[in-house]
Amino acid sequence: MSELPGDLLFTKDHEWLRREGDGSVTIGITDHAATALGDLVYVELPEVGQDVDEGGDMAVVESVKAASDVYAPVAGSIAAVNDELADDPEKINADPFGDGWIVRMTVDGFDESALMTPDAYQQLLDELDD
């Protein structure tokens, strides 16, 4: 498994979150989640402007064998969605932490300690492998 980017925070549901310079956050699913789902064929994205609760349904990622909800790691409002996923959902498989981002949210601030550091998330993955 490749190295986890150091500037990300993670959830136990295998989502990642990055703080951007303007105070917004970018969210996606991890390499582990994308690999477990297999080749993605469809991503259902939320509406821009939609408010989401922490832990609420935000998007759906669908592979040939499963469809899974993506939960919002923090509460906020959808500021942008990755429209390119509509035509090319496999971007998530190819580059989950980069071009495969799913949404950008504006947030009022959140409790970082509720999320996992790269080290903590790596430990979770190691435990799953055992």
Place this chain on the structure above:
Amino acid sequence: MPFIPHTEKDTREMLAAIGADSIEDLFDEIPAALRIDHLHGVPEALSEMEISRLMRERAHMDGSPMCFIGAGAYEHHIPTAVWDIATRGEFYSAYTPYQAEASQGTLQTIYEYQTMITELTGLDVSNASLYDGASGLAEAALMAVRANRKVKSGLVLLAPGVNPVYEHVAEAIAGSQGLKFEWLPVDATTGNVAFDQLPEGQEPVAVVMQQPTFPGTLEDVDRLTDWAHEQGAFAIGIANPMSLALLKAPGHWGELGVDIACGEGQPLGVPLSSGGPYFGYMTCKQKHVRQMPGRIVGRTNDLEGNPGFTLTLQAREQHIRRSKATSNICTNQGLMVTAATIYMSLLGTEGIARVAQMSHANTTRLVDGLCAIDGIERLYEGPYFHEVALKLHRPVAPVLETLASKDILGGYDLTTDAGCDAVLVCATETKTDTDIDACIAAYAEAMS
């Protein structure tokens, strides 16, 4: 299909294996108040000979009346080959099979059905069918809520020409899921929607229209489809598939066409059979396919490059997505769809158009004859397909009873729906000039 009951020995062994003394013991958790020891009106078990005799007697009581009733289900000639082929062992199953891809013939039949229905309705994709036309509307409304995400009102507006039974069923299925069904105003002279009284600013999620309408008129579906889209709503079109041989397909209504079409498939090779089983069809634009309920068969290539058929887009279905599935429909009306596919194949585009033309011509002969009788006139003016509402200058029920005593089912009593003494009549291609003239003569006598 053989019915092989358990022997007493089987039952004893199964009870012993699970540690119950008797069947009573097995069911003793169910409170007595919830249990019944017999079915009301159903006698104790009869022998095969007794039951055959009883059923023959009951069937004989129906007789073979001449039917001029439509109102959503239509008598058409079904070539003998349709059910001869549909009931072959290879096809004879009510369900999409488990391990579906092992049944390539069944999947190909459904695929061909989907192709034919998309051609008839002028839309991109079809599912493998739903239970019937009425529940099809409920599914179409729920689908509109899922696909038209910008609109949160849950409000579904119905043109006055929508079959009232469909509204009841849609309300029963979707009313408890946050949807509201409201009727659009009717123009009393045309029976169609009153365009000058349409409500603005209600933010409906969908507008439903039916063509031909329940009382047989033709709605200005182009204008109504455009109005729906101007309101930010989905346009849902209900159409009798037989009428689409002559009328414009829902996919071409208005500037953009409807978003979803649905309706009753029974006219395509399924007998009236006292009301069922029938099947519902549903088609939509490609971009909404992931919100479409039910199964969809697709064509693909296997590992060796050979073409084959497969159930596709299953990840949105119940067996994978569980409680978040697109809908709780996880089967189709396989046998009815098989019959419809064979029916459409045998008749072809031209044959279906001839059936539709003959039905229109026969209805015209019937309506012209009836309207020449003193006390009968058209309820609404304007063009029609093969069904027309007539106003009678006396109560309808006794007239229909008189006709029934002569073995003629003279029409559907529209009095409650129309709010005046009215009857809905239909003469399909199954009626000869002699039949139609006999019906007209019986009305003339009953009205004199």
